[in-house]
Amino acid sequence: MKSIKGKILLLACCLLLVFGLFWLMFQYFHQLFLQQYNQVLERYLIFQQVSVQSEQLLIRTNDFIHEESEKSKENYVSTRSLLRQAQSKVKRLQNDENTAGVSDYTHLIDSFIESTDLSIQAHQQERSDDATRFYRKAEQGRSFITETTLSLLEHELTIHERLYAQMIQSSKELQIVGWEGFLIIMVILLGCAYWISRGITRSIAKLTKGARFISSGVYDKPIEVKSKDETAFLAQTFDQMRISVKQSFEELEAKGKLEQEVKEYQYLLKEMEWRNLQNQMKPHFLFNTLNTLAKKAYLEGSYETSDLITTVAELMRYQLAKADVEVTLAEEIEMIRHYMTILQARFTDRLKGEEKIDPACLHVPVPSFLLQPLVENAFIHGIESKEEGGTISIGVRAIEYGVQLEVTDDGVGMSPDRVRQILQGMPATQGKTGSVGLSNVIRRLSLYYRREDLLQIQSEAGKGTSITIFIPTTLGERRKLDDSDFDRR
Amino acid sequence: MKKRTILIGAVSLACVVLILLPIYQLTHTYRSLQQIHKPASPAKETLRIALISPAIRDLYWKEVQLGIKEIAKKQQAMVEVHGGYRGNASEMARDVQRVTSAKVDGIIAMGMDDPAFIQAVNQATESGIPVILIGTDIPNSLRKMYVGSDHVAAGRLLGDKVRVDLEKKSNSTVGIIGQSSDPMVAMLRIKGVEQSLASQKSMQIVKQIYSSSERNGTMQTMSQTHELLNRTSNLDAIIVSKGEELEAVTRVIEQRVGLNKIQIYTFQDVAQLTDLFEKGQVQAVVVDSPRKMGVESITHLLSWIRGEQLPLPSHVYTDSTLETSTGSRFRNEEH
Numbered sequence: 097m098k099s100i101k102g103k104i105l106l107l108a109c110c111l112l113l114v115f116g117l118f119w120l121m122f123q124y125f126h127q128l129f130l131q132q133y134n135q136v137l138e139r140y141l142i143f144q145q146v147s148v149q150s151e152q153l154l155i156r157t158n159d160f161i162h163e164e165s166e167k168s169k170e171n172y173v174s175t176r177s178l179l180r181q182a183q184s185k186v187k188r189l190q191n192d193e194n195t196a197g198v199s200d201y202t203h204l205i206d207s208f209i210e211s212t213d214l215s216i217q218a219h220q221q222e223r224s225d226d227a228t229r230f231y232r233k234a235e236q237g238r239s240f241i242t243e244t245t246l247s248l249l250e251h252e253l254t255i256h257e258r259l260y261a262q263m264i265q266s267s268k269e270l271q272i273v274g275w276e277g278f279l280i281i282m283v284i285l286l287g288c289a290y291w292i293s294r295g296i297t298r299s300i301a302k303l304t305k306g307a308r309f310i311s312s313g314v315y316d317k318p319i320e321v322k323s324k325d326e327t328a329f330l331a332q333t334f335d336q337m338r339i340s341v342k343q344s345f346e347e348l349e350a351k352g353k354l355e356q357e358v359k360e361y362q363y364l365l366k367e368m369e370w371r372n373l374q375n376q377m378k379p380h381f382l383f384n385t386l387n388t389l390a391k392k393a394y395l396e397g398s399y400e401t402s403d404l405i406t407t408v409a410e411l412m413r414y415q416l417a418k419a420d421v422e423v424t425l426a427e428e429i430e431m432i433r434h435y436m437t438i439l440q441a442r443f444t445d446r447l448k449g450e451e452k453i454d455p456a457c458l459h460v461p462v463p464s465f466l467l468q469p470l471v472e473n474a475f476i477h478g479i480e481s482k483e484e485g486g487t488i489s490i491g492v493r494a495i496e497y498g499v500q501l502e503v504t505d506d507g508v509g510m511s512p513d514r515v516r517q518i519l520q521g522m523p524a525t526q527g528k529t530g531s532v533g534l535s536n537v538i539r540r541l542s543l544y545y546r547r548e549d550l551l552q553i554q555s556e557a558g559k560g561t562s563i564t565i566f567i568p569t570t571l572g573e574r575r576k577l578d579d580s581d582f583d584r585r
Numbered sequence: 586m587k588k589r590t591i592l593i594g595a596v597s598l599a600c601v602v603l604i605l606l607p608i609y610q611l612t613h614t615y616r617s618l619q620q621i622h623k624p625a626s627p628a629k630e631t632l633r634i635a636l637i638s639p640a641i642r643d644l645y646w647k648e649v650q651l652g653i654k655e656i657a658k659k660q661q662a663m664v665e666v667h668g669g670y671r672g673n674a675s676e677m678a679r680d681v682q683r684v685t686s687a688k689v690d691g692i693i694a695m696g697m698d699d700p701a702f703i704q705a706v707n708q709a710t711e712s713g714i715p716v717i718l719i720g721t722d723i724p725n726s727l728r729k730m731y732v733g734s735d736h737v738a739a740g741r742l743l744g745d746k747v748r749v750d751l752e753k754k755s756n757s758t759v760g761i762i763g764q765s766s767d768p769m770v771a772m773l774r775i776k777g778v779e780q781s782l783a784s785q786k787s788m789q790i791v792k793q794i795y796s797s798s799e800r801n802g803t804m805q806t807m808s809q810t811h812e813l814l815n816r817t818s819n820l821d822a823i824i825v826s827k828g829e830e831l832e833a834v835t836r837v838i839e840q841r842v843g844l845n846k847i848q849i850y851t852f853q854d855v856a857q858l859t860d861l862f863e864k865g866q867v868q869a870v871v872v873d874s875p876r877k878m879g880v881e882s883i884t885h886l887l888s889w890i891r892g893e894q895l896p897l898p899s900h901v902y903t904d905s906t907l908e909t910s911t912g913s914r915f916r917n918e919e920h
Contacts, residue, residue, distance in 0.1 A: 117604070125611065132618060196665045199633060203688035240683045259618075266614040273611060280603050287596060 099325045100292065107288040111281060118277040125270055129263060136256055142185045143245050143252075146201075149179040150208060150241050154234060157212045161219050161227055172216065176209060189248070193255070197248050204244055208237035299327030303334060315342035361543045364536070368465075383412045407437045415465075425492065425499070425567075426458035432467050432490060439475055446485025447475070453492040457499045460569055463544050469533030470503040470563050478507020478561055486560070498568040506560035515553045541565065632662040632890060634883065635684035637694040639672030645853075645875050646695075649719065652879020653693065660887050665689070674699030681705035685712050691886045696721030696731070698769050715889055715897075717882045720873075721769045722900065729889065732882040734873045735902040736770055740777020740826075742907050743850050746869045747778070747822055748785050750848065754821060758789045760813050760847075762806070762834060763826035766796045771826040774852060778824055791817045806833035814841050822868070825851040835866055853908075869909045877903040 156172040183205045190198040215230035299321045306319035315338055321331035390405035411434040414427075429451075436449040471488060479486040491502035510518075518534060541550045545568060555561040636653055638646045650666065657664045667680045677694065678701035684692055685708055692709055696718035703726045706716050710727035722731035751757040761778060763771040775792070782788055793813040797805045810833065814820065823838070825831050831851050838847050848868040881901050888894040 114604070121608070121611065125615075128615065128618060196633065196663055200665070200684075200687040200689075204683075204686050207686040207688060236682065237686050240686050243683070244687075262614070262617055266611075266618065269610050269614055276603055276606070280600055283596070283600060283603075 100296065100327075103288070103292045103295070103325070107285070107292070110284050110288065114277065114281055114284060118274070121273070122270065125266065129266070132259065132263065136259065139189055139252060140249075142182060142189060143249055145182040146179070146186065146205065147242065147245050149175060149182050150205065150238050153179050153209070153212055154238050157215055157231060157234060160216055161231065164219065172212075176212070179205065179209065189252075191255075194248060194251050197244065197251060201241070201244050201248060204237060204241050208234055208241055211237050295323045295325060296327060299323050299325075299331060303327070303331055306331075306334060306338065310338055310341070315339075315345065357543065364539060364543070368536075383409055386412070404438070404441050407434050407441075410434050411438065421464055422461050423464045424458065425460045425462050425501075428462055428464065428467055429453060429458065429490070429492070432471055435468060435471060436488070443480075443485065446482075447479060448485070448487040450487055450489035451491075452489065454494050457492050457494050460499050460567060462567055463540055466537060466541075466565070467501065467503060469537050470565075473534050474503055474505035474507065474561065474563075478505035478509070482507050495566075498566055501565040501567060502562060504560065504562040509557040509559050509561050510553075510555040511557055512555075515555050518553060519551075632690040632887065634662050634664045634691045634693065634886065635680075635687075635689045636664055636666045636668075637677060637680045637684065637692060638666070638668040639677055639695060639697070640670060641666055641668045642670055645873075648875035649879040652876040652881075653883045654879075656880055656883040656887070660883075662690075662883070662887055664883075674702045678702045678705040681709055681716075685709040685714055688712075689714060690890055692716045693882050693886060694718055696723045696728075696733075696769065698723055698767065715886060717886050719878045719882050723769060730882075730885060730897045731900040732878050732885065733903060734878075734905045736773035737777040737780070738902070739852060739871045739873075739905040740774035740779075741781045742777075742905055743774075743824060743852065743869065743871045744778040744781025746907055746909070747824065747850055748782055748788070750868065751785075751788065751821055755787055756789065757787070757821045758791060758817050758819055760791045760793065760817065760820050760823040761826065762793045762809060762813060762823065762830065763795075764797045764830075765794050767827065774826045775824075778826075789817075791820070802829070803833050806830045807837050810834050810837040811841070814838070820847050822848040822850060825849065827851075828853055831867070869907055872906050872908050874903045874906070 152175045153172070156168065156175045160168045160172050183202055186198060186202050186205070211230050211234035215227050215234055218224075218226035218230055302319060302321050306317065309315075309317045319331050319335040319338060321328050386405050386409040390402045390409065393399075393402040393405060411431065414431045414434070433451075436447075440447050440449065467490070471490070474488050479488065486506045489502075489504045491500070491504070493500045493502070519538070538551050542548050547568070550566045550568075552564045552566075553561065554564070634653075634657060636650065638649070640646055641650070650664075654664055665684075667684060669676055672680075674697045677697050678699065681692060681694060681702065682705050685705070692706075692714055694706070694716060698721065703723060706718075706723070707727045709716050710729070715729040716727075717730045717732060718726075718728045719731070720733045722728075722733065724731075747759060751759070759782065761775055763775045765772065775794075779790065782790055791813065793809050793816070795805065795809045813823075814837070820842075823834065825834050828851060831849070835844065835849060838844060838849070844866050849866055850869050851867060851871075853870050853872040881903060885894065885897055885901065889897050
C-alpha cells in the first residue's frame, strides 16, 4: 500500500539517507585532513625532538665531564633514553623517497650516542685525552645530525608542499561534492514532492469532476482513480455512492413509470366502467323491458321473437356483469355467438358467421370484451356497407407459447395507410364508435400483456380484413405480479 | 505508464551517477592523500653505498654514477650520492666523515690528494667501512682499492701519439705543462709522456711544472703558459696534463702565436672537449672510461662486503683510449 503517509516517509528516508551519506563523507574527509595535518605535525615534532635531545645529550656529556656527580650521570642517562625514544620514532618517518636519508639519520644518532658514551667512559677511566677526543667526535656527530635534520626537513617540506596542494585540491573537490549533494537533494525533494502532489491532485481532480457530474445529474460516468493511496479509497467510496444513487434514482423512475401506467390502465378501465355505467341505466331498463317483451312474445306464441329477445337480453347481461373482469375464452366466445345471433337476426341473409375453434384453448383467460369490438368493427366497416353481405369468421388456434385468435371478414377492407393509422392509435376519421373500440382493444392488450406486438391487421381494399390477436399463455407469473400491484394500490 | 517508468529509471540513474561521481573523485583524492605518507615498503636490509664526488653534476661523474647505479640496481644495493657541485678537499673530507658516522656499508669516492681527505678515508677504514677510490689514487691512504685509469700508461699513450705526429720533423720541441700539486694524476701522466718521448733523442722537451692553489687556478695556468712560451720560441706541440687547464692554455696560445702553430694534446677530464675537437684546436685526447670505473668499483666493493672476494686487488686499471681529431670522434654520451 503506497499511502500518502508511506510516500512522505519514503521521501524523508531518502533525504535522510542522502544527507547522512554526505554528512558521513564530509566527516570522514574532515577526519582524514585532520589526521594528515596531525601526521605532518608529528613528523616535524620527531625531528625537533631528535634535534633538541641530541643537543641536550651533548650538554649533559659536557656537564658530566666537567663535574662528575650522580645527578649529572642521571641527567645524562635520562636524556640518552629520551634521544633513543626519539630515534625509535624516526623509523616511522621513512617513506619510499627518503629511505636513505632516514637510515642515515638513525645511524648518525647511533654514532653520536656511541661517541658520547665513549667520551663518558673515557672520562670515568680518567683518560681525559680520549674523553676530549670522543667529545669532539660527538660534537661533529651532532653537527651531522643537524645537517641531516635540515636536509630531511627540506625533503619533508617538498612532500608537504605536495600534500597541501593535494589538500587544497581535495577541499575544492569536497566543495563541488557539497554542491552536488545539494543538487541531488533538491532533485530528490522536488521529484518526490511532484510525485506525491501529482498523485493527490490528480485523484482530487478526478473526484471533483465526478462530483460535478453527479451534481449535474449525470450518474453514468464512472469515477476511476488509479493511484494506490487514500484518495483511491475515497474515490472508490464516492463511486459506490454514485452507483447506489443511480440505482435508487432508476428505481424511483421505474416506479413512477409503473404508477403512471397503472393509472392509465385504471383510467381506461374507469372510462369503460363509466361508459358501462352510463349505458347501464338504459341497458337495465332495456334488459327488463326485453325480458317483459320476451315473455309477452312467448305468451302470444311468437317463440322465435321471444328467443331473439332473450339472446339480446343475455348479451346485455354479459356486458353489464363482466365489464372489467377477466373471463375465459369460452365465455368470450359464447358472448360473440349471442352477438352474432342478434346481428344475423337483423341481417338475415347478408351476414354469415363461421367458427373454427380449437376446444383445447377455451380455458385460456383473456380480458373481457376482447373480441366483441373486433366483430363489431368487422361488421360495421366491412360488411354493413356491402350490399351483397359477407361472412365473419372467428378462429381460435393453439400455437407455440399461446393462442391465436382471428377475426376475418370478406368486406370492403382497408387501405395500408389506414391500417398503420389504427395500429399507431390515431383517431379514426369516420365512424367514431368502431374505431374507438379497436384502438381501445389494442391499448388494453398492450397494457394487459405489456407487449406491443400482439395484434396484427391484414387488410386489402375490396377483399376483406383479418385481425389476428396472439394471446400468450406463459404469463402466469406476470399476471400474478400485476394483480398484486393492483391490490397494493 | 511505460514512459513514466523510463522517466523514473532515468532520474534515479542520474541520481546514482551524481552520487557515485563525487564518491569516485573523493576516493581518488583519498588514495593520493594516503600515498603521501605511505610508509616505506618494509625494505630488506640492503647495502648502503655512499658515492662521494666533488662535482656530481659533471658529465664525467655522471658516467661514473651511471655505471655504479646500473650494478647497484642489479645487486639491490642502495647508492646515496654525496658531494657538492664544485667541491674541494675539505668538503670531501667532511662528506666522508659524515657517511662514516652514518655507518654506510661502503664508500666510493673520488681520490683527492689532501691530508684531511686522507685522514677521513683512514678513519672510515678504521671504522670498518671499505673505501674505494676512483679516478685518482692515493696509495698512502688506507683505501681498500683504486679503480681508474693507469695514468702513466695514459701518458705513454699520448706520448706515443705525439712522437708519431712529430717524427718527420727534426729538432722538434714539445712543451709539457702540469701542476706539481697534483702528483697522483698530472705528474704520473707527465711521467708516462716522458717515458714515451725519451726514445726520440732529437726531440726537445720543455717542462713547465708549477704549484697551484685552488683559488686562482686559471690565472696561474695562463701565466705559466706565458712563461713556457717565453722560454721556447719554436714550440711544435704542447701537452696539457689536465683537462681543466686546457681552456686557459688554448686562450694564451691563441693570443700569442695562433692555434694552428702549436698542436695541442691533452687528457679528457672535462666535457668541453667536443667543442675543441670541432674547431680543430686539439690534436688528440686520451679518454678514460668513467662508466667502466663505476661498474668495476661497485662490483668489487659489493663482492668484498659480501665476503665473496677477499682480499681486494689493490688496484684495477680501466682502459684509456686515444681519440684524435681526424680519427674517431669523441664519444659524447649524454644521459
